[in-house]
Amino acid sequence: MTEEQQLEQLRHLFLSAPESDSARVIAIVLSLALVVTVLWMVRRRILREEYTPIWVGIAFAVTIVSIRADLLLALTRAIGAWTSSSTLFALGEFALLLICLNYAARLSKQSTQIKNLAQELALLRARVEHPVGSQGPPPA
Amino acid sequence: MSEAVLIIPAYGEAETLGRVLAEVDRALTGYEVVVVDDGSQDATASIAEAAGARVIRHPFNLGYGAALQTGYKYALQRGASLVVQMDADGQHDPREIPRLAAPVVAGECDLMVGSRFLEATGYRHGFLRALGRQLFRGLARLAGLRVSDPTSGFQAMNLEVLKVYTQNFFPADYPDVDVLLAAYRHGLRVAECPVHMKPGVRSSTLHAGLRPVYYAYKMILSTWSASASGRRAG
Numbered sequence: 001m002t003e004e005q006q007l008e009q010l011r012h013l014f015l016s017a018p019e020s021d022s023a024r025v026i027a028i029v030l031s032l033a034l035v036v037t038v039l040w041m042v043r044r045r046i047l048r049e050e051y052t053p054i055w056v057g058i059a060f061a062v063t064i065v066s067i068r069a070d071l072l073l074a075l076t077r078a079i080g081a082w083t084s085s086s087t088l089f090a091l092g093e094f095a096l097l098l099i100c101l102n103y104a105a106r107l108s109k110q111s112t113q114i115k116n117l118a119q120e121l122a123l124l125r126a127r128v129e130h131p132v133g134s135q136g137p138p139p140a
Numbered sequence: 141m142s143e144a145v146l147i148i149p150a151y152g153e154a155e156t157l158g159r160v161l162a163e164v165d166r167a168l169t170g171y172e173v174v175v176v177d178d179g180s181q182d183a184t185a186s187i188a189e190a191a192g193a194r195v196i197r198h199p200f201n202l203g204y205g206a207a208l209q210t211g212y213k214y215a216l217q218r219g220a221s222l223v224v225q226m227d228a229d230g231q232h233d234p235r236e237i238p239r240l241a242a243p244v245v246a247g248e249c250d251l252m253v254g255s256r257f258l259e260a261t262g263y264r265h266g267f268l269r270a271l272g273r274q275l276f277r278g279l280a281r282l283a284g285l286r287v288s289d290p291t292s293g294f295q296a297m298n299l300e301v302l303k304v305y306t307q308n309f310f311p312a313d314y315p316d317v318d319v320l321l322a323a324y325r326h327g328l329r330v331a332e333c334p335v336h337m338k339p340g341v342r343s344s345t346l347h348a349g350l351r352p353v354y355y356a357y358k359m360i361l362s363t364w365s366a367s368a369s370g371r372r373a374g
Contacts, residue, residue, distance in 0.1 A: 112308050118199055119210045122176075123217070126196040132218065 014082045019069045027066035034059040054099060143220040146171040146237070147211030148193070149204055150228035154182040157228050161191035167234040171224070174214055178207040184228075206312040209305065216302045224296045231338045232294045240333060241296040250328040251301045253287060253320065254294035254335035268352055275356060276317040279363045285324045287332060290317035294335055301328055311362060314355060318362035325366060 001009075038055045041047035065072045069084065076087040146164065150157055157175070164173055175188035179201035188195045196210055208225060215223045224241055226232040236254065243249050257273075269291075276290040297305070304326045310319060324330050 111312070115202055115206050115312050116308070118202055119206065119213060122196045122198050122210055123214055126194065126214070130194060 011082050015073065015077060019084070024066050024069065028063055031059040031063040031066065034062075054102070058095060143215070143218050144171045144222040144224070144241075145211070145215040145218065145220045146173045146234075147176065147208060147215065147223060147225045148173065148188075148228050149176045149178060149207035149211065149225070150180065150184050150188065151178040151201060151204070151207065152180045152182050152184060153228040154180070154184050154187055156230045157184055158187045158191060160226075160228055160230050160234075161188065161193060164234040165191070168237060171237075172218070174211050175228070176207040176211045176214075178202055178204070203312040203314075205310060205315040208315060209310050209312075212302050212305045212310075216299070216306055219299075220302070221299055222296065223298075223302060225293065227293050233336055233338075236294075236335045237296070240294065240335065243331060243333070244296045244298050248329075249331035250298050251320070251323050251330045252296040253289060253292050253330065253332045254296075254337075255287070255289035255292060255332040256335065256337050257288040258332055258334040272352065272356055272359075276359060276363070279360065280317050280321055283321050283324070283363070283366075285321055285330060287317070287320060287330065289332065290320060292335075292337075294337065304328065309366070311358075314358070316359060318359060318366045321363055321366040 035056060038047065038052050038059070042049055042052060065088065072084045072087060076082075076084050079087065081087045081090070146168065148157075148160070148164075153160075161173065161175075164171075173191075173193040175184075175193045175195050177185040177188065177195055177197045179198045185195050185197050196214060198207065198210065202210075211225065212223065222241055222245060224237050226234065226237070232254070240252055240254050244252050273289070273291060277287065280287050280290055301323055304323050305319065309322060320330055
């Protein structure tokens with residue numbers, strides 16, 4: 001048997017290994033805990049409602065793949081991975097990257113808004129303290 | 141009524157600003173001098189006020205570009221027909237402002253950049269800055285704009301340029317060749333005239349640590365962005 005065939009056999013063994021019920025239960029519990037934490041944070045006004053869909057969505061996705069492990073297994077086979085957990089890890093990492101990008105975009109927008117507000121405040125304060133054409137300082 | 145406004149962005153320039161404003165007072169008439177204090181912790185604002193300048197104070201430090209843009213916004217609100225910008229560290233000579241502004245006033249160009257390198261003025265800067273200048277010149281040239289001093293902060297402009305520079309794309313930190321390019325892409329006429337500049341009295345934080353690397357990276361990105369946005373008219 002060649003090395004390649006041995007590896008393929010090993011991968012097949014990994015993929016056909018029975019899923020652990022305890023791992024599934026832990027995943028479901030963690031997903032529910034995430035949803036509860038999100039709802040608690042919204043109730044305590046720590047998290048605004050518009051930022052919750054992404055976290056609820058992630059919790060929902062984890063719950064689905066925990067209940068329907070066959071879906072994750074099919075995806076694992078399709079992408080050539082060895083274990084469902086590595087597929088889940090890769091998906092999670094990609095989701096976190098997308099979330100970071102989303103927040104960077106929001107941050108960029110808010111930086112511009114804050115800058116515009118600060119400039120507007122400075123201009124208004126100058127106008128109030130030294131109205132143009134009445135009490136302003138003399139030109140150079 | 142058309143106005144001429146001189147914008148001087150200042151952050152922690154108490155050491156040099158008084159002398160700069162005195163030089164401006166001696167050299168210029170008919171300009172409203174606006175000092176934009178970018179959240180200084182020293183006496184910058186009070187020195188500017190004592191010198192008779194109009195002072196616009198940012199509530200906190202926003203950056204050199206944002207301070208300039210606040211000045212542009214003020215000038216735009218005033219309906220200024222001419223705006224000149226110069227630095228507060230004493231490297232720009234206000235006696236050169238009339239010569240810098242004349243082509244803008246005459247309608248020969250929309251934006252005039254004071255260049256240290258059009259003529260042999262004896263101005264020298266370090267290897268990294270020279271390298272950066274060549275890089276930005278090359279980037280501008282790729283986009284169709286020929287400038288010898290793309291990092292000059294000594295400029296004169298008209299109302300049309302103000303309308304472009306008060307838009308949200310204008311960087312809060314370091315506006316350089318990217319904004320020149322944006323003006324150019326908006327169909328505005330960019331020109332240069334030779335000026336003398338002294339080295340800044342104070343060392344710039346822009347050239348400390350890894351900032352030059354970030355600056356070069358950011359400028360490449362924003363130059364690409366500026367060249368992709370807008371469409372060159374004419």
